[in-house]
Amino acid sequence: MAAHGTYTPTKVIEEAKLDILAQTQEDDNAKWRRQVSRSFLSPTAEMYVYAVRASLGDDVYDEPCTKLLEQHMAKLTGKEALSCSPDTPKQPPYSVLCDHRAHIASWWTAFHSGAQLDYVIPLTGISHLDDIKEHVVLGSDITGTCPTAIIELENTLNGTIIPQQDVIEISEFAHANDIIMHLDGARIWHVAAETGTPLLCFSKGLGMSTSVLLWFRKLFGGGMRQTGFMSASAAYALTHHFPLxxxxxxxxxxxxxxxxxxxxxxxxxxxxxxxxxxxxxxxxxxxxxxxxxxxxxxxxxxxxxxxxxxxxxxxxxxxxxxxxxxxxxxxxxxxxxxxxxxxxxxxxxxxxxxxxxxxxxxxxxxxxx
Structure with missing residues (x-):
């Protein structure tokens, strides 16, 4: 930037300009996609073409494409609506119960919440309700225990499908005991392709540039404005990538x-x-x-x-x-x-x-x- 004291509006405007696109950007992108596809998944050129045609609303107020996607996903998953649902935040001391191989145990942690992680080591390849009951800590006494506030399942878990009946039984048990149920569905569309049970992550598997839908963003001060292009990417992924x-x-x-x-x-x-x-x-x-x-x-x-x-x-x-x-x-x-x-x-x-x-x-x- 120009030295202090020499600023003029014209200089600031000129210095702020930036062109980050190479002259060969389209060719570079095609080459990069081929290279990356050998190891990773990336958004397709066709998805971007579709996405830039999306509505330009403001999702803090009203965003047409995003609203349509939310309505579609609510219908698809049998929910009344998919939007922010205010609740009393759980504060430590409490624990999260998960499989010992879960991503939140081996890769991501409960660092920011301060929660304790308790691990289920199932007798078979996946966690059943009996495994959960053996490790769950019920009640609200925090003088000598760390009550379970959240039960976390991951579907798939390392590519292995948790049968829907097990998910339902664990979920019913959790809700009956005032425990929050969380399903990590990063690869849930793979479950849907095998079993016909859909949920909500669009990145892993379907190739969208962002992953989970945006239900709780406003609660944490993260109102996202022009979300139409992301919603359009998700719609494209559902229509063209899910069948693959x-x-x-x-x-x-x-x-x-x-x-x-x-x-x-x-x-x-x-x-x-x-x-x-x-x-x-x-x-x-x-x-x-x-x-x-x-x-x-x-x-x-x-x-x-x-x-x-x-x-x-x-x-x-x-x-x-x-x-x-x-x-x-x-x-x-x-x-x-x-x-x-x-x-x-x-x-x-x-x-x-x-x-x-x-x-x-x-x-x-x-x-x-």
């Missing part, structure tokens, strides 16, 4: 089958769009796979044990990934590797969590070999 999810699930199962044929251990099966794997039975590390995949002519960006397929994942991406692992497995075999269950146990293989994220230091070791 059954194909995503089929491609994920192909990925799982290919991994098993190579000899890789599957640690969480492909019910929807995720599969978790352990490459140790073929003598390969996650770091080796990440390094090799990053060096493909069209790189694939990986992080560890979780593989996620989405609507922009091409079949050749899955084929390329399997080819990387197949080649590494053959290299290990040629070098004399022989799988031993006893040796794997001695080395500590078999983690309590199926999530394995590769450390930068482990990747650097592989790259310098």
């Amino acid at each position: 999810l059954p194909g995503v699930h089929a491609l994920t199962r192909k990925l799982e089958k290919g991994l098993e044929e190579i000899g890789v251990r599957i640690t969480s099966r492909a019910e929807t769009c995720m599969v978790f794997y352990d490459p140790s039975p073929i003598g390969v590390s996650y770091a080796e796979i990440i390094d090799r995949a990053s060096k493909l002519p069209e790189p694939i960006k990986l992080g560890g044990s979780r593989l996620v397929v989405h609507i922009q994942t091409a079949e050749d991406t899955v084929d390329d990934f399997l080819a990387v692992i197949r080649k590494l497995a053959q290299e290990k075999k040629d070098a004399g590797f022989v799988y031993s269950e006893q040796q794997q146990k001695a080395n500590g293989v078999g983690r309590s969590s199926i999530y394995v994220k590769v450390k930068a230091s482990d990747l650097e070791k592989v790259q310098h070999q």
Whole structure:
């Protein structure tokens, strides 16, 4: 900016101007989408074309496209309305009860609320009502306990579907005991594609640029003005991307089958769009796979044990990934590797969590070999 004392309106206006679009922006975007689709999901060009035609209302007062989306989603989910519902905020000391593998336990935390997290370790693969009852803390006595104020479910949980009947039973129990019920539905549209039970996140799975709908924004001082383009993106995703999810699930199962044929251990099966794997039975590390995949002519960006397929994942991406692992497995075999269950146990293989994220230091070791 100009030095203090030399400001003029003309200088400020000129210095404030900014053009962030490259001359080749459209071509760059097309190239970027192809590269990113090998690893992540992004909004499509067609979605943006549709979105910029949206209404230009102010959602603090009235936004036509957003209102239509809210009405549609209320009807679709069997709710009277989808809008802000004032309630008395729960203040610590209280606890949130969730599965020990839930994102709020392993990735996101209750840091800002100060809530304690209590964990359910279900006897089967998913939490049933009996699991919840065993761990819930009822009542309001805070002198020696931390009562459960929220029960949190995640559907899908690592790609595994929680049956709707279990959700209903847990929800009825929660409401009967004055406990808030929260469903993390980041991948709920994958559940809908398999079971016909819809809910509300538009980012993961459907490729919208933002995720959850906007129900509680005003309560926290976050009135969002021109929301029409976001509502239009959600409508486009519902109409054009949701029907693609059954194909995503089929491609994920192909990925799982290919991994098993190579000899890789599957640690969480492909019910929807995720599969978790352990490459140790073929003598390969996650770091080796990440390094090799990053060096493909069209790189694939990986992080560890979780593989996620989405609507922009091409079949050749899955084929390329399997080819990387197949080649590494053959290299290990040629070098004399022989799988031993006893040796794997001695080395500590078999983690309590199926999530394995590769450390930068482990990747650097592989790259310098």
